[in-house]
Amino acid sequence: MRNNIVHIGAGELTYEIRAIVEIAEKLNKLGIKTNMENIGDPVAKGEKIPAWMKKIVADLAMKDCSYGYCPTRGLLETRTFLCDVTNRRGKTQISPEDIIFFNGLGDAIQKVYGLLRREARVIGPSPTYSTHSSGEASHAGQKPVSYRLDPDNNWYPDLDDLRLSVKYNPAISGILIINPDNPTGAVYPERILKEMIAIAKEYDLFIISDEIYHNIVYNGQSTKPISDLIGDVPAIAMKGISKELPWPGSRCGWIEVYNADKDAVFNQYVQSILNSKMVEVCSTTLPQKAIPPIMSHPEYPAYLEERKSRYERCSNVAYEILRKVPGIKVNRTNGAFYMSVVFEKGKLTHKQTLPIKVEEVRALVNGLVTAPGVSLDKRFVYYLLASTGICVVPLSSFCTAEQGFRITLLERNEKEFSRIFEEIGAAITAYLQS
8 A cells, every 4th residue: 555544553453252253163164063152142142032022123113213313312212211210319310411322332432432532541451341442442552551350359350450550650541340340240349339430530530331231230249330429520331232131233322421511621522422423423213212112111120130040040050160170260250141260370381282073173273273372261262162162252352461261151051051161161170181
């Protein structure tokens, strides 16, 4: 090319969660039956959408208005409904003007980071959901800045690390919180959220709180949305229907903005996000129309409780199996539907393998694990996939130095679910002993 047309941050855009699928598809063609435990799509794992929910969507699809543009911020009646949900708690009060809809939270994340001044950094958790870390790093054209989540303390944030990182890096302008967390499944208690807000207030930062899993909490745990604790600190909460209904194919998410009127710079920044959305005209109309009738349906609470009970059972089955496996650290998942497993330091080497029966598969994996820059945990993930057909994601792809893997809790057949985790436990033991 006459000029270099590649964005300075293009190299930071990675998404191993889907990249591993290409390898699984190659193994499928070679006769390996796979269990895809890599991506958080309940529908792909057989989640049954109830008939009453489908009828709501079908009836809306029969209305001509569902096929037109909606206002740039989103449908007023839906934004009003969501405001009432927040305002009824009696804490931070918002108006429909404080909500902006996007084509899924992926769209929201790219705009929220992409419209920051390049020098302004948002510090995020490590490990973190890779759409956040990639989006923030791409905007800055530099590696992500992060605070540590501690696998020896329920995957809670290391608040000392966060405070010191903020104190000594004046470029940090915001703090990202993912609660319940992806990829760890941790649920943060109120005291931790309050301390993170206090740090933001002390250093005049804003907060981004990804709350896509807020209503998927179990094992007797509870947490608060950031709006109930935020006080006068500027903040953006990210919400959506992809995991909760679930309707990931709707590509429908939104942000709620708090305290924009209390900081002129933050208010200008939020306006730029709205202006960017205006250039696109609007987000998808049909799923927005479906939100109020679905979430206010009399069967919705029981439906959500049934799903949470299932994730709770799976969480406990997985934990009881893996906590007995030597050489790893595992915490009970209390929210969302993921579990992150960490190998103890020094346990992984470049010589470990698992038996692979099919010669073509063995040759493929040998080529993958010897490629430049392949991390030790990705090496394990490749061997696990080729040996057992179980597809997980290397933890190092979630912006962390920890070596391990993330797996979903979405398999609906509980006998099959137990088999998967028993097989993973046996594979870890065999791998570490090889």
